[in-house]
Amino acid sequence: MHKHAPLVIPDLFTATRIQHDIYLKLLQEDTTKRIEEAIHKNIEEKLNSEEVKIEIERCIEEGKKNWLIM
Numbered sequence: 001m002h003k004h005a006p007l008v009i010p011d012l013f014t015a016t017r018i019q020h021d022i023y024l025k026l027l028q029e030d031t032t033k034r035i036e037e038a039i040h041k042n043i044e045e046k047l048n049s050e051e052v053k054i055e056i057e058r059c060i061e062e063g064k065k066n067w068l069i070m
Contacts, residue, residue, distance in 0.1 A: 046052060
C-alpha cells in the first residue's frame, strides 16, 4: 500500500477569511484606480481652464520682456 499525504480541507472560517481578503484586495485596487482617474481628470480640467491659459500667456510675455532687457 502506498501512503498518501493527508487531505487538507480548510475549515469554513479559513475559506471565508481568504475570500474576504481577496475581496478587500480587489476593492482596494478598484478604489485606487478610481482615485487616480479622478485626480487625472481634475488636473486635466485645471490645465485646460482659461485661468491657467491666461497665466501661461502672462509668463511667456514676461519671459519675452526679460529676454529683451538682457
